[in-house]
Amino acid sequence: MDNGKTFSLSKDYYFKRYAWKMTLIPHFNPPLDLEMVVVIPAYKEPQLSTAVRSILNCQDVPCKVIILVIINAPEQSSLDDFNQNKKTYEEIKKIKDTNKISIQVVNIHLPQKKAGVGLARKIGLDEAARWFKKLNKSGILVCFDGDCQCSDNYLVAIYKAYKDQNLNAAILSYEHPLDLVSGIIPYELGLRYYTDGLRYSGYPNVHQTLGSCITINSDHYCKYGGMNTKKAGEDFYFLNKIVRKPRFAEIHEALVYPAARISDRVPFGTGRALIGYQINKEKILSAYNPSIFEDLKIFLTNLPQIIQGQSPGLPESIQSFLNSIDFYQKINKLSKNSNHLTSFFKQFYDWFDYFMILKLIHFLRNHFYPNIPLKIALTQLNKNYWKIKAFKNLTFHDQLIKIRELNRLDKQSI
Incomplete structure (x- = not known):
């Protein structure tokens, strides 16, 4: 279901009509005490093991968790890409499970026409939802990416938020690793400027749409038509369907750390923006008026x-x-x-x-209002919304640290 409309579907109808038809891991029986599945799509991802180990290193794991890794590539990929995926697959297979966290990994080829992160993410989420259906219960589906890391309270914060608030879906807070060269600081400032600008306007239910930060109850996932198959921007489309539904929250207690690296794997997003920064810094250093x-x-x-x-x-x-x-x-x-x-x-x-x-x-x-320099835009929003003292005199780095603090505390100003 790739459109922006929302429907209310039964699980049986979802799996009959909209889910990925093929079972990824034949004859796999999910453990009876399974509560959470973290789905990681990965394409040309040499650092995937770092992402997996980041989850394995989580402290105080509260329940049985499976990390489901979907290594994928379009059918017509280069031999180098296939070899990289094979190498990555073998590396992940060697990683040992822990007492509460186990790993399932597949290496698949996707139809050329639809291949992309949307389809790969959907295949993994559908498989995880199918496991919970087989167990005749609901569970927590967690989206992650192969170039991300997480705070060590990641799993327990998600689990606790769902149990304490009876959530249907939630999005986690994020922070890119900061450096002064790649352009990631003005890029993240631009993201936060946009979301906080909307919050200032009074528009409701504003959240950043990062695929690696989305979580959802498996029943709720099926009810609203599952993940779409967009080659990029699948997170925006998906969140647009669920953000206004009951019992949606933002989890501030844990963090996802997306990579700050250039990448040409998708037509837009962080990696593509950082490529653009190397070519034309002015584009990432401008913002909506x-x-x-x-x-x-x-x-x-x-x-x-x-x-x-x-x-x-x-x-x-x-x-x-x-x-x-x-x-x-x-x-x-x-x-x-x-x-x-x-x-x-x-x-x-x-x-x-x-x-x-x-x-x-x-x-x-x-x-009416052409883009203006990011520095001027930030200063204006600070005057009316953040109200951070001496903001204009701060570097981009220090401005971002202050804005992050506000967002983590879910405050308007300090």
């Missing part, structure tokens, strides 16, 4: 009046965008289908989702 978030804030603040038929004075930029998407016609339709405001706003944000927000931001950027 803060005026976009200011105008969005005015729009969202006035939304209750708009749906009641009033005509508050909206910025020209917002009014122009709303006209371009037949907004008022859509609002009238939603109002007719809603018995009360709670129902209306649920339907509204299902429509005015991450995709629509990105569409709005790009419209305003292209027609």
Whole structure:
């Protein structure tokens, strides 16, 4: 299911209609006490063993965990790529299980047309969900990547959050390893500027869409159609489906550390952005104009009046965008289908989702507010949102440390 719409499916129907049809590990019987599966897709990943050992080194492991590694490559990959995958597969096979954590690894070829991280991640998650179905219970599915590491409380923090809050899905906090050369510091600043800019605007349920940080209950995974098969951006599409559903949370107590390295394996994302930084530093050192978030804030603040038929004075930029998407016609339709405001706003944000927000931001950027230097954008958002003292005088590195602190504490300002 690759579209942005959400459905409510039974597990049986999901596996019949949408799941990957082939069982990855024939005759494998998952342990009866299995509670969590960490799925790691890996393509041309020479450091995969480091990612696996990072999970194995977790402290106070609270339950039975399987690390499911999906080493994969498109059918028409080069011999070098196949050899790298074979070498990696053999390395992972040699890693010993612990008392509570075991490893299952496969090395597969994917159909050329659909090969990519989305399909590989889906295959692993479907297999893990199938194990829990076989055990006649639900469990926790955890997404990870082959170039990531995690804090040593990673597994216990996930388990505790799910049990204490009865979660259906959650996303973990992240921090890239910092260096002053690769461009990762301004890159992560840009990510946090975007998400916190949306939070400042009043847009609800804002979370960073990193595939290696997503977790979900296996029943919930099936209910909403599972992972998509996008070659890149699968995390954005998937999170857009589940973020507004009940019992979704952000887990701040543990961290995922994505790699800060250049990579051409997917058309966009961290690795591709860092390649771009080597070629043109100005691109990663620019950001959306803060005026976009200011105008969005005015729009969202006035939304209750708009749906009641009033005509508050909206910025020209917002009014122009709303006209371009037949907004008022859509609002009238939603109002007719809603018995009360709670129902209306649920339907509204299902429509005015991450995709629509990105569409709005790009419209305003292209027609009203061109990108500006990242340093200026950060300073403006700090003035109105973070309110970090002496922020303007800090280096990018120190600004990021301060913003991370706020995000970890889930605070607006310090």
